[in-house]
Amino acid sequence: MTNPRSAAALRRFARRVPDIAEVPGGRLIDLPGRGRTYVVDIPGPEGAPALVLLHGTACTAYLNWFPSLAALAERYRVILFDQRWHGRGIRSERFSVDDCADDVVAVLDVLGLDKAVCVGFSLGGVVSLAAAHRHPDRVSGLVLCATPYRFQEKWRERAFHQAFGAFAAAVGPYSFRRIEEFAGRLPELPDIAWAPGGLDRWALTELRSTSGWAITQVIGEVGRFDATDWLSSLNMPTAVVITTRDRAIPVYRQLEMATAIPGATIHLVKGGHAACVLEADQFVPVLVEACGAVAARL
Template sequence: MTTQVMKSAGRHALKGSFVAARAGGKAAVYGVRAGIRRTQRFPALPDLPNGRYVDLPGRGEAFVVDSGAPEGRPDAPVLLLFHGLATTSYLTWFSTIDELRADHRIVMLDQRWHGRGIVSERFSLEDCVDDAALVLDELGIDRVIAVGYSMGGALAQLFWRRHGERTAGLVLASTAACWRANLGDAMFYPVLGAANARFREHYRARVQEVRSSLAEAAVVGGEMSTWAWAEFRSTSAWAMPEVLGTLGGFDARPWLGEIDVPTAVVVTARDHAIATARQRAMAAAIPGASVHESPGGHASVVFDVHRWRPVFLAAVAEVVERVG
Protein backbone atom coordinates (compact mmCIF):
# COMPACT_ATOMS: atom_id res chain seq x y z
CA MET A 1 0.00 0.00 0.00
CA THR A 2 1.44 3.39 -1.01
CA THR A 3 1.83 6.24 1.44
CA GLN A 4 -0.82 8.24 -0.43
CA VAL A 5 -3.33 5.39 -0.25
CA MET A 6 -2.58 4.91 3.45
CA LYS A 7 -3.15 8.61 4.16
CA SER A 8 -6.39 8.53 2.19
CA ALA A 9 -7.58 5.48 4.15
CA GLY A 10 -6.68 7.21 7.38
CA ARG A 11 -8.68 10.31 6.42
CA HIS A 12 -11.69 8.16 5.54
CA ALA A 13 -11.41 6.28 8.84
CA LEU A 14 -11.28 9.53 10.80
CA LYS A 15 -14.21 10.92 8.88
CA GLY A 16 -16.15 7.69 9.37
CA SER A 17 -15.63 7.71 13.12
CA PHE A 18 -16.67 11.36 13.33
CA VAL A 19 -19.82 10.74 11.28
CA ALA A 20 -20.66 7.63 13.32
CA ALA A 21 -20.28 9.45 16.61
CA ARG A 22 -22.35 12.40 15.44
CA ALA A 23 -25.01 10.04 14.05
CA GLY A 24 -25.09 8.25 17.38
CA GLY A 25 -25.54 11.55 19.16
CA LYS A 26 -28.42 12.51 16.88
CA ALA A 27 -30.06 9.12 17.32
CA ALA A 28 -29.84 9.56 21.08
CA VAL A 29 -31.45 12.99 20.82
CA TYR A 30 -34.34 11.74 18.70
CA GLY A 31 -34.82 8.68 20.91
CA VAL A 32 -34.85 10.67 24.11
CA ARG A 33 -37.15 13.31 22.60
CA ALA A 34 -39.65 10.59 21.68
CA GLY A 35 -39.35 9.01 25.09
CA ILE A 36 -39.76 12.34 26.87
CA ARG A 37 -42.94 12.94 24.94
CA ARG A 38 -44.22 9.61 26.21
CA THR A 39 -43.57 10.72 29.78
CA GLN A 40 -46.81 12.72 29.57
CA ARG A 41 -48.27 9.71 31.41
CA PHE A 42 -45.86 10.25 34.29
CA PRO A 43 -46.99 11.97 37.50
CA ALA A 44 -45.99 15.57 38.12
CA LEU A 45 -42.29 16.31 38.44
CA PRO A 46 -41.25 15.76 42.07
CA ASP A 47 -39.97 18.55 44.25
CA LEU A 48 -36.25 18.39 43.48
CA PRO A 49 -33.54 19.84 45.75
CA ASN A 50 -31.80 22.92 44.35
CA GLY A 51 -28.22 22.76 43.17
CA ARG A 52 -25.37 25.21 43.60
CA TYR A 53 -21.89 25.76 42.24
CA VAL A 54 -18.96 24.55 44.32
CA ASP A 55 -15.53 25.93 43.50
CA LEU A 56 -12.89 23.23 43.14
CA PRO A 57 -9.58 25.15 43.22
CA GLY A 58 -7.59 24.69 40.05
CA ARG A 59 -10.34 22.61 38.44
CA GLY A 60 -13.43 24.80 37.98
CA GLU A 61 -16.92 25.14 39.39
CA ALA A 62 -18.88 21.94 39.83
CA PHE A 63 -22.68 22.01 39.81
CA VAL A 64 -23.65 20.07 42.94
CA VAL A 65 -26.98 18.96 44.38
CA ASP A 66 -26.94 18.15 48.11
CA SER A 67 -30.24 17.15 49.70
CA GLY A 68 -28.85 17.39 53.23
CA ALA A 69 -29.52 14.77 55.88
CA PRO A 70 -33.15 13.74 56.49
CA GLU A 71 -34.78 15.57 59.36
CA GLY A 72 -33.74 14.08 62.67
CA ARG A 73 -31.12 11.83 61.06
CA PRO A 74 -27.82 13.72 60.88
CA ASP A 75 -25.89 10.44 60.54
CA ALA A 76 -27.98 9.03 57.69
CA PRO A 77 -26.03 7.17 54.98
CA VAL A 78 -24.74 9.36 52.15
CA LEU A 79 -25.38 8.26 48.57
CA LEU A 80 -23.08 9.71 45.90
CA LEU A 81 -25.01 9.45 42.63
CA PHE A 82 -23.20 9.30 39.26
CA HIS A 83 -25.40 9.99 36.22
CA GLY A 84 -25.49 8.40 32.78
CA LEU A 85 -24.10 9.35 29.39
CA ALA A 86 -25.61 12.40 27.64
CA THR A 87 -27.78 13.31 30.62
CA THR A 88 -27.43 15.24 33.89
CA SER A 89 -27.68 14.35 37.56
CA TYR A 90 -31.26 15.66 37.70
CA LEU A 91 -32.39 13.85 34.56
CA THR A 92 -30.94 10.49 35.58
CA TRP A 93 -32.14 10.54 39.19
CA PHE A 94 -35.31 12.69 39.33
CA SER A 95 -37.57 9.63 39.45
CA THR A 96 -35.96 8.23 42.61
CA ILE A 97 -34.78 11.28 44.56
CA ASP A 98 -37.89 11.57 46.73
CA GLU A 99 -37.61 7.97 47.92
CA LEU A 100 -33.85 8.09 48.35
CA ARG A 101 -33.67 11.31 50.36
CA ALA A 102 -36.30 10.13 52.82
CA ASP A 103 -33.66 7.93 54.45
CA HIS A 104 -30.36 9.11 52.97
CA ARG A 105 -28.38 12.23 52.24
CA ILE A 106 -28.08 12.60 48.47
CA VAL A 107 -25.08 14.19 46.76
CA MET A 108 -24.77 14.36 42.98
CA LEU A 109 -23.05 16.55 40.41
CA ASP A 110 -23.11 17.12 36.67
CA GLN A 111 -20.04 15.42 35.27
CA ARG A 112 -17.55 17.15 33.03
CA TRP A 113 -18.81 17.96 29.53
CA HIS A 114 -22.40 17.28 30.71
CA GLY A 115 -25.07 19.84 31.61
CA ARG A 116 -23.63 22.45 33.96
CA GLY A 117 -20.49 20.43 34.56
CA ILE A 118 -16.91 21.63 34.14
CA VAL A 119 -15.79 22.01 30.51
CA SER A 120 -12.16 20.92 30.73
CA GLU A 121 -9.55 20.64 27.98
CA ARG A 122 -10.59 17.02 27.56
CA PHE A 123 -12.99 14.59 29.18
CA SER A 124 -11.48 12.20 31.72
CA LEU A 125 -13.17 9.60 33.92
CA GLU A 126 -10.42 10.04 36.48
CA ASP A 127 -11.06 13.79 36.63
CA CYS A 128 -14.78 13.13 37.15
CA VAL A 129 -14.29 10.90 40.18
CA ASP A 130 -11.61 13.17 41.62
CA ASP A 131 -14.05 16.10 41.25
CA ALA A 132 -16.57 14.08 43.26
CA ALA A 133 -14.03 13.39 46.01
CA LEU A 134 -13.21 17.10 46.26
CA VAL A 135 -16.91 17.94 46.46
CA LEU A 136 -17.17 15.57 49.42
CA ASP A 137 -14.26 17.43 51.03
CA GLU A 138 -16.10 20.72 50.58
CA LEU A 139 -19.26 19.24 52.11
CA GLY A 140 -17.40 17.64 55.02
CA ILE A 141 -18.39 14.09 54.06
CA ASP A 142 -15.99 11.24 54.76
CA ARG A 143 -17.58 8.09 53.33
CA VAL A 144 -20.34 7.35 50.83
CA ILE A 145 -22.11 4.59 49.00
CA ALA A 146 -21.28 5.23 45.35
CA VAL A 147 -24.24 4.67 43.02
CA GLY A 148 -23.93 4.74 39.25
CA TYR A 149 -26.16 4.28 36.21
CA SER A 150 -24.67 3.30 32.83
CA MET A 151 -21.63 5.59 32.40
CA GLY A 152 -22.16 6.46 36.06
CA GLY A 153 -21.58 2.79 36.88
CA ALA A 154 -18.11 3.03 35.37
CA LEU A 155 -17.52 6.15 37.45
CA ALA A 156 -18.72 4.43 40.63
CA GLN A 157 -16.31 1.54 39.99
CA LEU A 158 -13.49 3.97 39.36
CA PHE A 159 -14.40 5.99 42.45
CA TRP A 160 -13.82 2.86 44.54
CA ARG A 161 -10.54 2.25 42.71
CA ARG A 162 -9.18 5.75 43.31
CA HIS A 163 -10.92 6.58 46.61
CA GLY A 164 -11.47 3.24 48.26
CA GLU A 165 -11.09 4.65 51.76
CA ARG A 166 -14.15 6.83 51.12
CA THR A 167 -16.29 4.11 49.54
CA ALA A 168 -18.52 2.19 51.95
CA GLY A 169 -20.47 0.34 49.26
CA LEU A 170 -21.45 0.25 45.58
CA VAL A 171 -24.72 0.09 43.65
CA LEU A 172 -24.11 -0.43 39.93
CA ALA A 173 -27.06 -0.19 37.53
CA SER A 174 -27.27 -0.99 33.79
CA THR A 175 -23.52 -0.88 33.44
CA ALA A 176 -20.47 -2.99 32.65
CA ALA A 177 -16.81 -3.37 33.49
CA CYS A 178 -15.67 -2.65 29.94
CA TRP A 179 -17.19 -0.76 26.99
CA ARG A 180 -15.45 -2.80 24.30
CA ALA A 181 -17.74 -5.77 23.80
CA ASN A 182 -16.70 -7.20 20.43
CA LEU A 183 -14.37 -6.93 17.46
CA GLY A 184 -16.36 -4.02 16.03
CA ASP A 185 -15.84 -2.06 19.25
CA ALA A 186 -12.15 -2.95 19.24
CA MET A 187 -11.85 -1.37 15.80
CA PHE A 188 -14.23 1.57 16.35
CA TYR A 189 -12.89 3.04 19.57
CA PRO A 190 -9.24 3.48 18.49
CA VAL A 191 -10.37 5.21 15.29
CA LEU A 192 -12.75 7.40 17.28
CA GLY A 193 -9.87 8.24 19.64
CA ALA A 194 -7.76 9.34 16.68
CA ALA A 195 -10.62 11.50 15.41
CA ASN A 196 -11.06 13.04 18.84
CA ALA A 197 -7.40 14.01 18.99
CA ARG A 198 -7.92 15.96 15.77
CA PHE A 199 -11.31 17.54 16.48
CA ARG A 200 -11.31 17.85 20.29
CA GLU A 201 -10.84 21.60 20.34
CA HIS A 202 -13.84 22.02 18.05
CA TYR A 203 -15.94 19.72 20.24
CA ARG A 204 -14.89 21.59 23.35
CA ALA A 205 -15.78 24.98 21.88
CA ARG A 206 -19.26 23.80 20.96
CA VAL A 207 -19.80 22.21 24.38
CA GLN A 208 -18.72 25.46 26.01
CA GLU A 209 -21.21 27.40 23.88
CA VAL A 210 -24.08 25.29 25.18
CA ARG A 211 -22.77 25.47 28.73
CA SER A 212 -22.49 29.27 28.58
CA SER A 213 -26.04 29.59 27.25
CA LEU A 214 -27.58 27.92 30.31
CA ALA A 215 -29.20 29.95 33.04
CA GLU A 216 -27.03 30.23 36.12
CA ALA A 217 -29.55 28.28 38.23
CA ALA A 218 -31.13 25.07 36.98
CA VAL A 219 -34.92 25.05 36.67
CA VAL A 220 -36.21 22.22 38.84
CA GLY A 221 -39.96 22.49 38.35
CA GLY A 222 -42.69 22.82 35.75
CA GLU A 223 -44.39 20.46 33.34
CA MET A 224 -42.63 17.11 33.11
CA SER A 225 -41.88 16.71 29.40
CA THR A 226 -40.91 20.38 28.94
CA TRP A 227 -38.52 20.24 31.88
CA ALA A 228 -37.02 16.90 30.84
CA TRP A 229 -36.40 18.02 27.25
CA ALA A 230 -34.72 21.24 28.40
CA GLU A 231 -32.58 19.30 30.87
CA PHE A 232 -31.55 16.81 28.19
CA ARG A 233 -30.59 19.59 25.79
CA SER A 234 -28.30 21.13 28.40
CA THR A 235 -25.72 18.52 27.35
CA SER A 236 -24.30 19.23 23.91
CA ALA A 237 -24.35 16.40 21.38
CA TRP A 238 -20.83 17.54 20.48
CA ALA A 239 -19.65 16.08 23.78
CA MET A 240 -20.54 12.56 22.74
CA PRO A 241 -17.54 11.64 20.52
CA GLU A 242 -15.12 12.75 23.25
CA VAL A 243 -17.00 11.02 26.07
CA LEU A 244 -17.60 7.83 24.09
CA GLY A 245 -13.97 7.70 23.06
CA THR A 246 -12.92 7.92 26.70
CA LEU A 247 -15.43 5.26 27.79
CA GLY A 248 -14.00 3.00 25.11
CA GLY A 249 -10.74 2.91 27.07
CA PHE A 250 -12.39 2.00 30.38
CA ASP A 251 -11.69 -1.54 31.57
CA ALA A 252 -12.18 -2.49 35.21
CA ARG A 253 -11.89 -6.25 34.65
CA PRO A 254 -8.28 -6.55 35.86
CA TRP A 255 -9.23 -5.25 39.32
CA LEU A 256 -12.94 -6.00 39.81
CA GLY A 257 -12.02 -8.99 41.96
CA GLU A 258 -10.34 -6.65 44.43
CA ILE A 259 -13.56 -4.78 45.30
CA ASP A 260 -14.01 -5.33 49.02
CA VAL A 261 -17.20 -3.40 49.86
CA PRO A 262 -20.86 -4.51 49.79
CA THR A 263 -22.03 -4.31 46.19
CA ALA A 264 -25.39 -4.71 44.46
CA VAL A 265 -25.84 -4.85 40.68
CA VAL A 266 -29.13 -3.84 39.05
CA VAL A 267 -29.44 -5.65 35.72
CA THR A 268 -31.80 -4.44 32.99
CA ALA A 269 -32.99 -7.65 31.34
CA ARG A 270 -33.81 -6.21 27.89
CA ASP A 271 -30.90 -3.88 27.55
CA HIS A 272 -29.75 -3.25 23.97
CA ALA A 273 -27.12 -0.67 24.90
CA ILE A 274 -25.16 -2.72 27.44
CA ALA A 275 -25.94 -6.40 26.96
CA THR A 276 -27.39 -8.19 29.96
CA ALA A 277 -24.64 -10.81 29.71
CA ARG A 278 -21.99 -8.11 30.20
CA GLN A 279 -23.84 -6.74 33.23
CA ARG A 280 -24.00 -10.22 34.76
CA ALA A 281 -20.34 -10.87 33.98
CA MET A 282 -19.40 -7.73 35.89
CA ALA A 283 -21.51 -8.83 38.87
CA ALA A 284 -19.96 -12.31 38.84
CA ALA A 285 -16.46 -10.82 38.98
CA ILE A 286 -17.17 -8.74 42.12
CA PRO A 287 -16.83 -10.79 45.31
CA GLY A 288 -20.16 -11.11 47.10
CA ALA A 289 -22.10 -8.89 44.69
CA SER A 290 -25.86 -9.45 44.62
CA VAL A 291 -27.94 -9.20 41.44
CA HIS A 292 -31.33 -7.47 41.22
CA GLU A 293 -33.12 -7.78 37.88
CA SER A 294 -35.45 -5.25 36.29
CA PRO A 295 -37.44 -6.42 33.22
CA GLY A 296 -36.98 -3.34 31.02
CA GLY A 297 -34.31 -1.78 28.83
CA HIS A 298 -31.40 0.58 29.25
CA ALA A 299 -33.50 3.72 29.75
CA SER A 300 -35.66 2.14 32.46
CA VAL A 301 -34.48 4.72 34.96
CA VAL A 302 -36.67 7.24 33.09
CA PHE A 303 -39.05 5.40 30.74
CA ASP A 304 -39.88 2.27 32.76
CA VAL A 305 -39.52 3.77 36.20
CA HIS A 306 -42.56 2.08 37.76
CA ARG A 307 -40.95 -1.35 37.31
CA TRP A 308 -37.34 -0.26 37.68
CA ARG A 309 -37.59 1.89 40.80
CA PRO A 310 -38.61 -0.80 43.33
CA VAL A 311 -35.78 -3.05 42.12
CA PHE A 312 -33.26 -0.25 42.41
CA LEU A 313 -34.48 0.84 45.84
CA ALA A 314 -34.22 -2.75 47.07
CA ALA A 315 -30.61 -2.89 45.86
CA VAL A 316 -29.79 0.36 47.68
CA ALA A 317 -31.48 -0.85 50.87
CA GLU A 318 -29.53 -4.10 50.77
CA VAL A 319 -26.17 -2.36 50.44
CA VAL A 320 -27.06 0.12 53.21
CA GLU A 321 -27.97 -2.79 55.47
CA ARG A 322 -24.76 -4.67 54.65
CA VAL A 323 -22.69 -1.55 55.28
CA GLY A 324 -24.44 -1.51 58.62
Protein backbone atom coordinates in the same frame (compact mmCIF):
# COMPACT_ATOMS: atom_id res chain seq x y z
CA MET B 1 -39.47 24.92 17.59
CA THR B 2 -40.04 21.23 18.31
CA ASN B 3 -41.12 19.28 15.22
CA PRO B 4 -44.30 17.10 15.37
CA ARG B 5 -42.36 13.85 15.64
CA SER B 6 -40.29 15.14 18.58
CA ALA B 7 -43.39 16.55 20.24
CA ALA B 8 -45.11 13.16 20.00
CA ALA B 9 -42.05 11.44 21.51
CA LEU B 10 -42.02 13.91 24.39
CA ARG B 11 -45.73 13.33 25.06
CA ARG B 12 -45.04 9.58 25.24
CA PHE B 13 -42.16 10.31 27.61
CA ALA B 14 -44.38 12.41 29.86
CA ARG B 15 -46.98 9.64 30.09
CA ARG B 16 -44.37 7.08 31.22
CA VAL B 17 -42.71 8.92 34.09
CA PRO B 18 -44.01 10.47 37.32
CA ASP B 19 -45.17 14.05 36.71
CA ILE B 20 -43.89 15.47 39.98
CA ALA B 21 -44.13 19.23 40.52
CA GLU B 22 -40.46 19.98 41.13
CA VAL B 23 -37.08 18.63 42.10
CA PRO B 24 -35.03 19.74 45.14
CA GLY B 25 -32.98 22.89 44.65
CA GLY B 26 -29.19 22.81 44.42
CA ARG B 27 -26.31 25.25 44.14
CA LEU B 28 -23.16 25.84 42.17
CA ILE B 29 -20.10 24.70 44.12
CA ASP B 30 -16.44 25.35 43.42
CA LEU B 31 -14.23 22.28 43.75
CA PRO B 32 -10.78 23.68 44.61
CA GLY B 33 -8.36 23.35 41.72
CA ARG B 34 -10.93 21.54 39.57
CA GLY B 35 -13.83 23.80 38.59
CA ARG B 36 -17.48 24.44 39.34
CA THR B 37 -20.47 22.14 39.16
CA TYR B 38 -24.13 22.06 40.16
CA VAL B 39 -24.68 20.02 43.34
CA VAL B 40 -27.91 18.95 45.04
CA ASP B 41 -27.66 17.80 48.67
CA ILE B 42 -30.81 16.32 50.23
CA PRO B 43 -30.23 15.74 53.95
CA GLY B 44 -32.47 12.70 54.55
CA PRO B 45 -32.92 11.28 58.07
CA GLU B 46 -30.44 12.32 60.74
CA GLY B 47 -27.33 10.14 60.67
CA ALA B 48 -28.38 8.38 57.46
CA PRO B 49 -25.71 6.94 55.13
CA ALA B 50 -24.77 9.21 52.21
CA LEU B 51 -25.34 8.26 48.58
CA VAL B 52 -23.64 10.02 45.67
CA LEU B 53 -25.75 9.56 42.53
CA LEU B 54 -23.79 9.61 39.26
CA HIS B 55 -25.66 9.98 36.00
CA GLY B 56 -25.24 8.49 32.53
CA THR B 57 -23.89 9.89 29.27
CA ALA B 58 -25.85 12.78 27.70
CA CYS B 59 -27.93 13.22 30.88
CA THR B 60 -27.83 15.61 33.78
CA ALA B 61 -28.03 14.57 37.41
CA TYR B 62 -31.65 15.75 37.54
CA LEU B 63 -32.78 14.05 34.34
CA ASN B 64 -31.25 10.70 35.26
CA TRP B 65 -32.36 10.58 38.89
CA PHE B 66 -35.46 12.74 39.46
CA PRO B 67 -37.89 9.78 39.66
CA SER B 68 -35.73 8.17 42.38
CA LEU B 69 -35.05 11.13 44.66
CA ALA B 70 -38.11 11.05 46.90
CA ALA B 71 -37.82 7.32 47.63
CA LEU B 72 -34.08 7.48 48.33
CA ALA B 73 -34.33 10.61 50.49
CA GLU B 74 -36.65 8.76 52.90
CA ARG B 75 -33.68 6.61 53.97
CA TYR B 76 -30.45 8.33 52.93
CA ARG B 77 -28.63 11.60 52.54
CA VAL B 78 -28.72 12.00 48.76
CA ILE B 79 -26.10 13.94 46.80
CA LEU B 80 -26.10 14.38 43.04
CA PHE B 81 -24.14 16.60 40.69
CA ASP B 82 -23.56 17.19 37.01
CA GLN B 83 -20.45 15.38 35.86
CA ARG B 84 -17.78 16.94 33.68
CA TRP B 85 -18.94 18.17 30.28
CA HIS B 86 -22.58 17.49 31.17
CA GLY B 87 -25.18 20.13 32.03
CA ARG B 88 -23.58 22.58 34.42
CA GLY B 89 -20.65 20.34 35.23
CA ILE B 90 -16.95 21.17 35.13
CA ARG B 91 -15.53 22.30 31.78
CA SER B 92 -11.98 21.05 31.31
CA GLU B 93 -9.65 20.88 28.34
CA ARG B 94 -10.23 17.13 28.10
CA PHE B 95 -12.66 14.58 29.47
CA SER B 96 -11.33 11.62 31.46
CA VAL B 97 -12.93 8.95 33.63
CA ASP B 98 -10.17 9.36 36.22
CA ASP B 99 -10.91 13.08 36.54
CA CYS B 100 -14.60 12.27 37.03
CA ALA B 101 -13.69 9.75 39.74
CA ASP B 102 -11.55 12.34 41.51
CA ASP B 103 -14.42 14.86 41.24
CA VAL B 104 -16.52 12.54 43.42
CA VAL B 105 -13.97 12.79 46.22
CA ALA B 106 -13.68 16.55 45.73
CA VAL B 107 -17.46 16.89 46.21
CA LEU B 108 -17.24 14.81 49.40
CA ASP B 109 -14.45 17.06 50.65
CA VAL B 110 -16.45 20.24 50.06
CA LEU B 111 -19.49 18.74 51.79
CA GLY B 112 -17.41 17.53 54.73
CA LEU B 113 -18.01 13.81 54.19
CA ASP B 114 -15.41 11.14 54.81
CA LYS B 115 -17.17 8.41 52.85
CA ALA B 116 -20.23 7.73 50.71
CA VAL B 117 -21.85 5.00 48.67
CA CYS B 118 -21.49 5.65 44.93
CA VAL B 119 -24.67 4.89 42.99
CA GLY B 120 -23.96 5.00 39.26
CA PHE B 121 -26.00 4.51 36.10
CA SER B 122 -24.12 3.54 32.90
CA LEU B 123 -21.35 6.20 32.64
CA GLY B 124 -22.04 6.90 36.31
CA GLY B 125 -21.37 3.25 37.06
CA VAL B 126 -18.05 3.42 35.23
CA VAL B 127 -17.11 6.51 37.25
CA SER B 128 -18.21 4.74 40.44
CA LEU B 129 -15.94 1.79 39.65
CA ALA B 130 -13.02 4.13 38.94
CA ALA B 131 -13.66 6.07 42.17
CA ALA B 132 -13.72 2.84 44.20
CA HIS B 133 -10.48 1.70 42.58
CA ARG B 134 -8.68 5.03 42.98
CA HIS B 135 -10.12 5.98 46.39
CA PRO B 136 -11.14 2.81 48.26
CA ASP B 137 -10.89 4.67 51.58
CA ARG B 138 -13.58 7.17 50.46
CA VAL B 139 -16.07 4.89 48.68
CA SER B 140 -17.89 2.86 51.32
CA GLY B 141 -20.09 0.93 48.89
CA LEU B 142 -21.22 0.62 45.28
CA VAL B 143 -24.58 0.36 43.55
CA LEU B 144 -23.93 -0.19 39.84
CA CYS B 145 -26.90 0.16 37.47
CA ALA B 146 -26.84 -0.74 33.76
CA THR B 147 -23.06 -0.61 34.07
CA PRO B 148 -20.36 -2.07 31.81
CA TYR B 149 -16.91 -2.90 33.12
CA ARG B 150 -15.39 -2.88 29.63
CA PHE B 151 -16.43 -2.08 26.08
CA GLN B 152 -13.92 -3.47 23.59
CA GLU B 153 -14.45 -7.20 23.68
CA LYS B 154 -15.95 -8.27 20.35
CA TRP B 155 -14.34 -7.22 17.08
CA ARG B 156 -17.27 -4.95 16.18
CA GLU B 157 -16.93 -3.16 19.50
CA ARG B 158 -13.17 -2.78 19.06
CA ALA B 159 -13.63 -1.43 15.54
CA PHE B 160 -16.30 1.06 16.60
CA HIS B 161 -14.56 2.37 19.70
CA GLN B 162 -11.12 2.60 18.09
CA ALA B 163 -12.52 4.50 15.11
CA PHE B 164 -14.69 6.71 17.30
CA GLY B 165 -11.80 7.35 19.70
CA ALA B 166 -9.57 8.43 16.81
CA PHE B 167 -12.26 10.80 15.54
CA ALA B 168 -12.83 12.26 19.01
CA ALA B 169 -9.09 12.85 19.44
CA ALA B 170 -8.88 14.57 16.06
CA VAL B 171 -11.68 17.02 16.85
CA GLY B 172 -10.81 17.40 20.55
CA PRO B 173 -9.60 21.05 20.54
CA TYR B 174 -12.51 22.12 18.33
CA SER B 175 -14.94 20.23 20.59
CA PHE B 176 -13.63 22.05 23.63
CA ARG B 177 -14.15 25.46 22.01
CA ARG B 178 -17.68 24.55 20.98
CA ILE B 179 -18.49 23.21 24.45
CA GLU B 180 -17.23 26.44 26.03
CA GLU B 181 -19.42 28.49 23.70
CA PHE B 182 -22.40 26.23 24.40
CA ALA B 183 -21.94 26.43 28.19
CA GLY B 184 -21.77 30.22 28.01
CA ARG B 185 -25.32 30.31 26.64
CA LEU B 186 -26.86 28.21 29.43
CA PRO B 187 -28.78 29.88 32.26
CA GLU B 188 -26.65 29.83 35.38
CA LEU B 189 -29.08 27.56 37.25
CA PRO B 190 -31.47 24.90 35.95
CA ASP B 191 -35.24 25.07 36.32
CA ILE B 192 -36.42 23.05 39.31
CA ALA B 193 -40.18 23.30 38.77
CA TRP B 194 -42.64 23.04 35.94
CA ALA B 195 -46.32 23.66 35.39
CA PRO B 196 -48.66 20.64 35.38
CA GLY B 197 -48.21 18.79 32.10
CA GLY B 198 -44.88 20.50 31.44
CA LEU B 199 -42.61 17.60 32.34
CA ASP B 200 -41.80 16.88 28.70
CA ARG B 201 -40.60 20.43 28.09
CA TRP B 202 -38.54 20.40 31.29
CA ALA B 203 -36.92 17.10 30.28
CA LEU B 204 -36.07 18.45 26.84
CA THR B 205 -34.45 21.51 28.42
CA GLU B 206 -32.33 19.27 30.67
CA LEU B 207 -31.38 17.05 27.73
CA ARG B 208 -30.37 20.06 25.65
CA SER B 209 -28.07 21.36 28.41
CA THR B 210 -25.35 18.91 27.29
CA SER B 211 -23.61 19.65 23.99
CA GLY B 212 -23.40 17.00 21.29
CA TRP B 213 -19.69 17.84 21.02
CA ALA B 214 -19.30 16.87 24.66
CA ILE B 215 -21.03 13.54 24.08
CA THR B 216 -18.58 12.78 21.27
CA GLN B 217 -15.61 13.22 23.61
CA VAL B 218 -17.25 11.28 26.44
CA ILE B 219 -17.97 8.26 24.22
CA GLY B 220 -14.46 8.40 22.80
CA GLU B 221 -12.93 8.33 26.29
CA VAL B 222 -15.29 5.87 27.97
CA GLY B 223 -14.84 3.34 25.16
CA ARG B 224 -11.27 2.78 26.41
CA PHE B 225 -12.38 1.92 29.94
CA ASP B 226 -11.57 -1.62 31.11
CA ALA B 227 -11.73 -2.72 34.75
CA THR B 228 -11.05 -6.39 34.07
CA ASP B 229 -7.67 -6.46 35.85
CA TRP B 230 -8.90 -5.02 39.15
CA LEU B 231 -12.61 -5.79 39.54
CA SER B 232 -11.87 -8.70 41.86
CA SER B 233 -9.85 -6.42 44.17
CA LEU B 234 -12.87 -4.30 45.12
CA ASN B 235 -13.85 -5.22 48.67
CA MET B 236 -16.59 -2.73 49.57
CA PRO B 237 -20.25 -3.85 49.74
CA THR B 238 -21.61 -3.86 46.19
CA ALA B 239 -25.00 -4.32 44.52
CA VAL B 240 -25.44 -4.67 40.77
CA VAL B 241 -28.75 -3.61 39.21
CA ILE B 242 -29.05 -5.41 35.88
CA THR B 243 -31.37 -3.99 33.21
CA THR B 244 -32.55 -7.21 31.57
CA ARG B 245 -33.87 -5.60 28.36
CA ASP B 246 -30.84 -3.40 27.78
CA ARG B 247 -29.74 -3.00 24.16
CA ALA B 248 -26.86 -0.65 24.95
CA ILE B 249 -25.04 -2.64 27.65
CA PRO B 250 -25.32 -6.41 27.11
CA VAL B 251 -26.94 -8.26 29.99
CA TYR B 252 -24.20 -10.90 30.01
CA ARG B 253 -21.58 -8.20 30.54
CA GLN B 254 -23.46 -6.74 33.48
CA LEU B 255 -23.71 -10.24 34.93
CA GLU B 256 -19.99 -10.88 34.36
CA MET B 257 -19.20 -7.75 36.33
CA ALA B 258 -21.48 -8.80 39.18
CA THR B 259 -19.84 -12.22 39.45
CA ALA B 260 -16.33 -10.72 39.32
CA ILE B 261 -16.83 -8.39 42.31
CA PRO B 262 -16.54 -10.40 45.55
CA GLY B 263 -19.83 -10.62 47.41
CA ALA B 264 -21.84 -8.46 45.00
CA THR B 265 -25.60 -8.93 45.14
CA ILE B 266 -27.67 -9.01 41.94
CA HIS B 267 -30.94 -7.13 41.45
CA LEU B 268 -32.96 -7.44 38.22
CA VAL B 269 -35.03 -4.76 36.49
CA LYS B 270 -37.25 -5.64 33.53
CA GLY B 271 -36.29 -2.55 31.60
CA GLY B 272 -33.99 -1.10 28.98
CA HIS B 273 -31.11 1.33 29.16
CA ALA B 274 -33.40 4.26 30.01
CA ALA B 275 -35.18 2.32 32.76
CA CYS B 276 -34.16 4.89 35.39
CA VAL B 277 -36.71 7.25 33.81
CA LEU B 278 -38.88 5.48 31.25
CA GLU B 279 -39.56 2.45 33.46
CA ALA B 280 -39.24 4.24 36.77
CA ASP B 281 -42.09 2.22 38.26
CA GLN B 282 -39.95 -0.89 37.74
CA PHE B 283 -36.54 0.67 38.38
CA VAL B 284 -37.02 2.70 41.57
CA PRO B 285 -38.15 -0.16 43.87
CA VAL B 286 -35.21 -2.29 42.72
CA LEU B 287 -32.80 0.61 43.19
CA VAL B 288 -34.08 1.10 46.75
CA GLU B 289 -33.66 -2.64 47.39
CA ALA B 290 -30.09 -2.56 46.04
CA CYS B 291 -29.15 0.47 48.15
CA GLY B 292 -30.63 -1.25 51.17
CA ALA B 293 -28.54 -4.37 50.50
CA VAL B 294 -25.37 -2.25 50.50
CA ALA B 295 -26.38 -0.10 53.49
CA ALA B 296 -27.03 -3.21 55.57
CA ARG B 297 -23.40 -4.27 55.07
CA LEU B 298 -21.72 -0.93 55.78
